[in-house]
Amino acid sequence: FDVTVEAELGVLAGVEDEVSAAESHYTKPxxxxDFTRKTGCDSLAISIGTSHGRCKFTPEQCTRNADGILIPPPLAFDxxxxxxxxLPGFPIVLHGSSSVPIQYVxxxxxxxGKIPDSxxxxxxxxxxxxKSAVCKINIDSDGRLAMTAIIRKVLAENPGEFDPRKYLGPARDELKKMYMHKNIDVLGSAGHALD
Incomplete structure (x- = not known):
């Protein structure tokens, strides 16, 4: 059977799988x-300013718009x-790339819920x-936010509800809607399953 290996070079801030880093360090081009040659990896996750979790940046790293919404600094596209x-043509991966949709926050x-400064x-x-060599963009926090938002809403509006099907079903439907939007409108991956 075929095994593929995704390696990570650089440091992303935030917490993933109980491993944390206070600050990020960009991948050094x-x-x-040398790294990909020595590891034999099939794809490379790089650090260009993304981070794990629902707070990709501190408020000090951001500006605020007229509504008080945090506006993050740009990724290091250079x-x-x-x-x-x-690495021409080599598959690049971005970890910690959730957009943290404000409607779910x-x-x-x-x-x-209490999730300030998301x-x-x-x-x-x-x-x-x-549109670049990035072939995989991890957006797990967006899924967590979508499900949590709908579960909280259903339980708040129906405080006597105890049947998981009644709150997990709507949460699953919202998750599907959010991922369809991401695949079609953001990631450009819709219609490429057989490519």
Missing amino acids: EEVV VLAEIEKQ KMIEQYG VGIPEEQLRKAA
Whole structure:
């Protein structure tokens, strides 16, 4: 059977699988050829400013729009471009790339959740990355937010509900809707299952 290996070079801030890093360090383009050759990896996850979790950036790293919404700094597309030059055609991966949709954050907070200063990677930046050598973009936090928002809403509106089918079903439907949007409108992967 075939086994593929995805390696990661650089450090993403945030927490994943109980492993945390306080700050990120961009992948150094001058190291990618040697690293991929020595590891024999099939794809390479790089660090260009993304991070794990629902807070991709601290409020100090962001600006705020007129509504008080945090606006993150741009990803380091110059680093990505240099890595593409060093590894032409090599599959690149972005970990920690959820956009943290504000509608889910607001819904979670409306129904009792406390997740202040949540901020993600803007979808237009993910669209740009998807048009490059980036072949995989991890957006797990978006799924968690979508499900949590709907579960909180259903339980708040129906406090006597105890049947998981009654709140997990709507949450699953919202998750499907969110992933369809991401695949069609953001990641550009709709219709490429057989490619």
